[in-house]
Amino acid sequence: MSKYIIETNHLTKFYGEQKALADINIHVKRGSIYGLLGRNGAGKSTLMKILLGLTSASEGETFVFGMNVKKDLHKILPRVGNLIETPGFYPNLTGYENLKLFARMRGVTKKNAIEEALTLVGLNNENKKLFSEYSLGMKQRLAIALAVMHDPELLILDEPINGLDPIGIAEVRKLIRSLSEERRKTILISSHILSEIALVADDIGIIDHGTLLEESSLEELENKNKVSIQFQLSDVGQASIILQEVFKTDNFKISGKENIEVYDTNLPIAKMNKAFVESGIDVHKAYLFEESLEDYFKKITGGEGIA
Numbered sequence: 295m296s297k298y299i300i301e302t303n304h305l306t307k308f309y310g311e312q313k314a315l316a317d318i319n320i321h322v323k324r325g326s327i328y329g330l331l332g333r334n335g336a337g338k339s340t341l342m343k344i345l346l347g348l349t350s351a352s353e354g355e356t357f358v359f360g361m362n363v364k365k366d367l368h369k370i371l372p373r374v375g376n377l378i379e380t381p382g383f384y385p386n387l388t389g390y391e392n393l394k395l396f397a398r399m400r401g402v403t404k405k406n407a408i409e410e411a412l413t414l415v416g417l418n419n420e421n422k423k424l425f426s427e428y429s430l431g432m433k434q435r436l437a438i439a440l441a442v443m444h445d446p447e448l449l450i451l452d453e454p455i456n457g458l459d460p461i462g463i464a465e466v467r468k469l470i471r472s473l474s475e476e477r478r479k480t481i482l483i484s485s486h487i488l489s490e491i492a493l494v495a496d497d498i499g500i501i502d503h504g505t506l507l508e509e510s511s512l513e514e515l516e517n518k519n520k521v522s523i524q525f526q527l528s529d530v531g532q533a534s535i536i537l538q539e540v541f542k543t544d545n546f547k548i549s550g551k552e553n554i555e556v557y558d559t560n561l562p563i564a565k566m567n568k569a570f571v572e573s574g575i576d577v578h579k580a581y582l583f584e585e586s587l588e589d590y591f592k593k594i595t596g597g598e599g600i601a
């Protein structure tokens with residue numbers, strides 16, 4: 295069995311002439327929180343809709359739980375919960391009554407499913423309140439309760455923090471984390487806010503203009519962007535000996551024919567520079583590299599950034 299709960303192969307989607315997704319290969323591991331990051335119009339919702347069979351791909355293949363979405367959607371859907379378009383809750387019913395209606399429509403028969411879902415999202419004490427009296431955060435939590443009510447293994451949540459205030463955002467973030475950590479759900483979440491994805495996701499896929507620009511773990515991304523002293527010089531071998539013998543550090547990496555990155559940023563740049571030059575090395579560049587994740591995203595999406 296594939297270790298991926300979601301996997302796409304060269305997924306491409308046209309809306310008429312317009313290409314909304316181009317050659318997308320994503321890999322969502324079992325039990326992970328996968329953040330799909332991209333600006334408005336990047337293709338996040340389109341990708342999620344394809345996973346749920348709400349729209350079809352033009353080319354490529356999509357697998358969920360190792361099954362092809364085109365063939366086995368009926369086996370896939372009962373195991374997935376989603377928040378993709380705002381569910382049509384009735385304003386004059388309570389949260390409980392709304393969920394009960396959906397439970398009946400969807401054939402959810404498990405005893406206490408509604409109570410458990412409401413408890414999970416922290417709405418269990420709002421029994422009397424009508425949906426119309428809910429705050430935006432409560433409405434969003436009810437939508438998540440609906441998504442988890444049938445106890446699915448996989449949750450697909452399209453911008454679940456959209457429109458929430460900072461407290462609502464923190465609540466939903468906590469909820470998503472607990473669904474992952476305590477309930478062992480696999481979660482695919484989309485957002486256009488980098489800082490939010492960075493706080494919640496294990497893995498990130500960055501999508502821009504329908505193309506997946508990067509897919510990696512958050513840890514890898516952070517490492518890639520950690521602060522370092524960068525040298526461009528003529529002899530990386532000799533320079534690494536000096537770093538070890540004179541500056542007593544192993545905390546560096548040779549990152550190119552002429553490049554060394556020193557992660558021990560307390561070391562004095564000027565003194566290292568001097569030591570290199572005195573041993574006959576030509577130093578072309580020496581600087582402190584301090585790119586934030588945000589700078590990185592701006593760079594790879596080639597624009598004003600996402601966050």
Ligand SMILES: Nc1ncnc2c1ncn2[C@@H]1O[C@H](COP(=O)(O)OP(=O)(O)OP(=O)(O)O)[C@@H](O)[C@H]1O
Nearest residue numbers: 309312314332333334335336337338339340341486
């Ligand atoms: N039903 C549709 N018909 C035609 N074009 C569509 C349709 N749905 C989406 N698109 C186009 O496909 C592209 C991707 O849209 P999509 O909604 O997937 O982006 P998104 O990343 O979810 O954006 P947002 O952050 O605004 O929700 C956009 O250019 C959009 O205009």
Ligand SMILES: [Mg+2]
Nearest residue numbers: 338339340452
């Ligand atoms: Mg969208």
